Each structure stands twice: as structure tokens, then as C-alpha cells.
Amino acid sequence: MLRSFEQLRATARADLLIAADDEHAALAGSGHYATPWHWHDCLMFILPSQGTVELKHEDQREGTWLSQDRFAVVPSNRAHETRAAIGAHRHVALYVTGAILRRLDREAGSLSEFYRRTRTTTVVRRTATVRALQALSLRNGRSAYGNSGVKHSLTSALLVQCIAEVMAGEVMGSATHGEHGMALVEDLKEYLTQHADEQIPLDALAERFGISRRHITRLFREGTGFSVGEFQMRIRLQTARELLGGTDLPVGEIAFRVGFESGAALAHAMRRSDGRSPSDIRKLLARQIKI
Structure with a gap:
């Protein structure tokens, strides 16, 4: 089934459309996401920001796992399907027309290496720069990052950075089952750190991340050496x-x-933990600063 650029841009739900113009569109995905076999008349970048996504394509029908440390580029007219793995997930999909690639080729320098690397579906290591731009583009609310003009600038910058990393970055393979588990552990650590001042029952974590309490407990202990409660403390x-x-x-x-x-x-x-009271720790830290 063909899903054209115009269809993707025009039919995207308002809560999923991050930014779009005549040359590129950025859409968010989350939850129980699954899209059966299809192809686009445009190029697609798919970038997980939480959890993992399985990508099957013409060249690897058994599936490629994408976690937060890697993203994929699917050329136009290449059949593929995608689905979220078990557990909570979020991702950004960038759809890019040939027009913007030709313009960047003229204005920013030759994209010949990009074209060479993306003749077939390619998986590339995602750097901190891409991750930061992606996180900013997903921000909502009344801050400046929620402004449509700012979001358009951010997704444009994200696109250019992704292209640069395809040309100069590390081409990667599929994430292993173990890497999939570690990606989930990293998500858990980030969530627990952000909510360290709250009491978060294992049942709440299991519901949020879509996996059982037992699975969370085992994975977290294997990945960190601590229980969830010990880590939060x-x-x-x-x-x-x-x-x-x-x-x-x-x-x-x-x-x-x-x-x-x-x-x-x-x-x-x-x-x-330390054998010291808060006042003892404050005095010790104050002496260290003076030294």
C-alpha cells in the first residue's frame, strides 16, 4: 500500500503532527504503534526516543530492532512495516521529499555520500546532538518550544543533522535482545531520576512501561545492580x-x-548510607569548597 507524502502530511492527527511544509513532515508516534507493510514516495527517518521499534523491510524481513542509540533511514518506494516492542515507546518519523534533498545538495554541499549510503534501508548510530534536537521537537506546552515556527526550525535542524550523521556516522546493525532490555533500563532510570521525590509503586511502573513487575525487577537488577527502590534512594x-x-x-x-x-x-x-548527619555533610562539603 502506498502512503504518499501528501497523505502523510494531510491525514496526520493534530496531536501527532510536529511540523510540516511542502518538503518535509515530522510526526510523533507512541503507544501501541503498528503499521503493516507499505511504502512511501518519500524518504523516511525513524528515530525512537523511548523504548524500541521493530522495522521490517525488503532487505531484512526478519526485523531490525531500533533503540534510542540508533535510527533508520528507509528510501522511497521500499516496502517496510514497523511496530513498537513490548513496553512504552515514543518515536519521531521524518518524511522527506526529493525536493528538499536536491535543495540541500545545491545549498549545503554534495549529498552523494548520503545517496550512496541510503540506496537500501540503513541504520545509523544516533548522537547526543540528534537526541537533543529530537527531545526539543517533542516538547509541548506554552513554552517557546511549543511555538509552531520554533518546531519547524527544530525539525529542519533535526533533518540536517540526521543527514550529516548518515554521511559521516557509524552504520549499525540491529539491536540485540540484550540491548533492547538495556534500552528499557535506561528509560526506567531516567523516569525514576525525574520523579525521585515521588513514591512510585512497581505496579505504576509496570503500567507505564507496559511490562510486568517481575520483568522490571529482573531487568533493572541485571542492568544496574540495584533494586528499583535502592536506585531511587x-x-x-x-x-x-x-x-x-x-x-x-x-x-x-x-x-x-x-x-x-x-x-x-x-x-x-x-x-x-554515609554514617553522617546532614549537618555533618554540609560542614564537610563547605570545608572541601574552601580548600
């Missing part, structure tokens, strides 16, 4: 130490900010 104490050393906030306020019920509860946890 380490993040809380680390943040508390940073606040003790870098601010004059009262211990009770710091305790509240990092998820403890009281200064006494924070002090108890710190003594168990």
Missing part, C-alpha cells in the same frame, strides 16, 4: 547532598524536596 540522597553543599536551605526543606517526610527521616537515611 541513591538518587534522593545524591540530590540531598548537592542541595546541602550548594544551598543554605534548611534540612527540612531539602528533605521535602527530595521526597522525605521530614528532616529526621532524611537524617536517618543519610546516617545509614
